[in-house]
Amino acid sequence: MSDQLTLSAELRERAGKGASRALRRAGRVPAVIYGNKKDPVAIHVEAKELVKLLMTGSFTNSTVELTVGKETQTVLPKDVAFHPVTDRPVHVDFFRLAKGAKVDVAIPVHFINEEKSPGLKRGGVLNIVRHELELICDATVIPDHIEIDVTGLDVGDSIHISAVTLPAGSESAITDRDFTIATIVAPSSLKSDEGDTSKDEAEEQAAEASGDDAEDKDGE
Secondary structure, eight states: OOOOEEEEEEEOSOOSHHHHHHHHHTTEEEEEEEETTEEEEEEEEEHHHHHHHHTTSOGGGSOEEEEETTEEEEEEEEEEEEOTTTOOEEEEEEEEOOTTOEEEEEEEEEEEOGGGOHHHHTTOEEEESOSEEEEEEETTOOOSOEEEEOTTOOTTOEEEGGGOOOOTTEEESOOSSOOEEEEEEOOGGGOOTTOOOHHHHHHHHHHHHHHHHHHHHHHO
């Protein structure tokens, strides 16, 4: 589970580009809080503190206890805009979370026990189709990552979402198909005289996954 992050903010007295530029010159980053059927609130946060949270690597997958004045609320970072040249954060959107809320987040995948995979030990290659899983999680138990064990997998084997045990409070946001996460493919040195088709099958699965993602976007 991601560590609980905290951040202090102040209300923005003025809006507009000029006011935002002045805040950035003063070492602050303009931001907004929205959602949960309440009006948006314009705020600003300290740039140094925001950068520290960004460097945790899990900022957008973690809830933040955001304190504005005397009020503290739980929010989820939804978007961070960066300067195109300096790469410094220039604006942040925070989404208010209601009690018991569920959130849609992209969680990175980590593969473990690669040394225990016969296919990889023989020189096979782990072909990762999805580096992240889109999950619906309880806001209070967002995982840092999802571990997938490749123990016992051989060349030609595939890992589908149905084979992954997700943490309590999490479920896949994609429920209409058993999509492929990764496959173990053979390098040319492992192909038999008869022809090993596992790589072709893996490429077809990767293409199918890409097509599924395109269909998802078209349907949004």
